[in-house]
Each structure stands twice: as structure tokens, then as C-alpha cells.
Amino acid sequence: MSHDHEHDHDHDHDHDRTVKPMVDEITDFEVLEIALRELCIEKGIFTAEEHRRFTEYAEQIGPTPAATLVARAWLDPDFAELARTEPMTASKEVGVDWMEPTGFGTPSDFTAFEILADTPTLHNVIVCALCSCYPRPILGNSPEWYRTPNYRRRMVRWPRQVLSEFGLSLPEGVDVRVQDSNQKHRYMVMPMRPAGTDGWSEEQLAEIITRDCLIGVALPKPGVTTNVIVDTRPAVHP
Incomplete structure (x- = not known):
């Protein structure tokens, strides 16, 4: 027993x-x-087949259209002005229609889209403090870390420290502006063109404009064409 x-x-x-x-x-x-x-x-x-089709479409979206948009803006001042003043029109120029991003009849209600241009004295970074709002039609699915409470809560309070944990240390003369996305508004960052890229083509420039640059946690650098973060350190509370 x-x-x-x-x-x-x-x-x-x-x-x-x-x-x-x-x-x-x-x-x-x-x-x-x-x-x-x-x-x-x-x-x-919607049907199960329509859901499968949309899911497969969403999973293949990446940051290439956004990178192309920024590279074109670096080369063409008129297009840069269009991107700042009419970002949805500029998005169409690189193949992204925010009203119908899938191309097969699936509309989007994310119609308030803004491109945040960096300057020598201003650095932009995006976050969704509430959940995980993200410009998916032009950047694809958000990275896992973007959706974590650690990033969402701390970026709005201690942006410089969080950026340093990504390996990005900005000079004191550069202000950091954290833009909080919400249900109806989406944002992406237009970083400044780095030195050492004179004479580059649009395709060459687009290669160094990574997803992290478009979120604002990295800066484009010649020779860096991957989104893998290699210079990081553990999070430390202030």
C-alpha cells in the first residue's frame, strides 16, 4: 500500500x-x-482562409520600404519635404498605402502617420507606453523588446539611460524627444545621413538604415547593415 x-x-x-x-x-x-x-x-x-492570408502577409512585411523612404529623402530635398508634410503620400511613393496596406482589400485605420526628422540638436525615439502600437504597414512587426514593460515604462522616464543600454550614447547638446504612439497615431524616425556616405546610391543608403534606426534606438553607420545589437549592457535602474 x-x-x-x-x-x-x-x-x-x-x-x-x-x-x-x-x-x-x-x-x-x-x-x-x-x-x-x-x-x-x-x-x-472574416474567414479562416482570409485570416491565414493576412497573417502570412503581415509576417513578411519588413522595414525595407521605410529604409527606402529615408534614403530617398536624404538624396532628394523635395521628397524629404514631402515626407515631413505629407508622410502618407510619401509612403505611397515607396509602395505603402496606409489606407489599404495589404493590397487585397484589407483597410487600415492607422491613418495618422508622422515621420519624425532628427536634427543636429534633436534625436527622436518612438515607444508605445500603453501597449505595443507600431507602424506595421511600413516597418513590419515590432521587435519583442519593443513590447516589453521594461522598454515601454522606462523609455518615457529615462530615455538616455535606455538608449545607452542599446549602445547609443548621445552628446549632451542633443535633446531626446520620446514620441508615444497610440491607437490612431503611428510614427517612425528619419535619422540624419551619416558622414562617409557621399556618392552613395539610394540602394546603398537604404542598407544601413536598419529597423532600430527607424525606431530611434540606433543611428545609421557605414558598414552596419544588420539589426542585431552587439553593444549592450544589462538594464540598471537609476
């Missing part, structure tokens, strides 16, 4: 150890997404 009891106890212990972590991995947002998706399909708002 005692042997059977011990066996059952061990079995239950193994069950708890192997099953419980799998349950904990499902977040409240994931449960909400599943419930909302299934309800929309049940009500006929």
Missing part, C-alpha cells in the same frame, strides 16, 4: 512539473486573440 501511495505521489509530481509550465506560457493576450479570432470567424467578419 505504501509503495502504491509513493508511486501515485511521484506520478502526480511529475505531472505537475511537466504540464504546468506549458499552461503558464499562454498569456492573457494570447487567450484574448484566440477567442476574438474564433468569434470573428463564427460571426462571418
